[in-house]
Amino acid sequence: MGIKHDAVAVASARKRAATYNFQPGPTVKLEGRKLFRTQIARDLGCLLDVNPAVTSWVCMPTTLQVNGQPYIPDFAVFNDSNDVTLADAGDRHDPDRDIEAAAKRAGWNYRCVSREEIYEGCRLQNARDLLRYADYSVPLGDRVRLLAALDEHSSLTVAECMSSFREGNPMAILAAMILRGFLDVELDETLIGPETSIRRIR
Known part of the structure; x- marks a missing residue:
């Protein structure tokens, strides 16, 4: 039942995100569908595209179990060292230790990128x-x-x-x-x- 619940949660979140048309439209390093939860998540995707250490990224890649509930991070980010990090845009919450712990249990690195980091500078x-x-x-x-x-x-x-x-x-x-x-x-x-x-x- 847990797996089925997670699959339904992922499908629902992806279907909802697919209806949004956040700008800019084009991407460079995205693999798969453009599925952005908010404009801030889209803006974080822009930064991933111009980060030379990032080789590719995927939207809404997996489900974590956080306090018994399915949780879908914004991105999986692949870097030039072959490491993978789950990443969230910071409009969702402040960095959450429960989410980080859930990611670690599932074998992932995790990072919440703050609103300030996304929007600071040029x-x-x-x-x-x-x-x-x-x-x-x-x-x-x-x-x-x-x-x-x-x-x-x-x-x-x-x-x-x-x-x-x-x-x-x-x-x-x-x-x-x-x-x-x-x-x-x-x-x-x-x-x-x-x-x-x-x-x-x-």
Whole structure:
């Protein structure tokens, strides 16, 4: 009965989340369906997409038993060390030791990411701006020209990068290349602008 109860709880939560259309729509590292409980959970997903240590993430991945009740974390996050962490956006609750203990019993790491951490600084706004272009297809010629220019100059500003593009939307190309791991840009200090420095990731 417990397994059946958990399955019903997961199905119900996923069905409800599937009706929401939180923005931005595109993702980069998400595997599976987009299932966001709230806008804050969606915003945490934006940060996962621009975190270089995160290789992939999954929405509403499993059920924990917390005080005899099924509990569905927002995400399972896979990192470049092959570790997996269950993560919640902090609008749900303050970090809860019962949930952390339940995750540990089930063999998972667990983290509740506070609202303050999600919204502090410029990273989230930069991530949201970039993700508008996550589905953009980068023309081969433009990609090669920009990478060659960065090989020559080591770094360029956003404004200087614009002159490398001939075939597509310059800002969309730049954003897509950042999201796909070709380019490195500082996301925390200020909003991306003409003077922002761009470097190639080797």
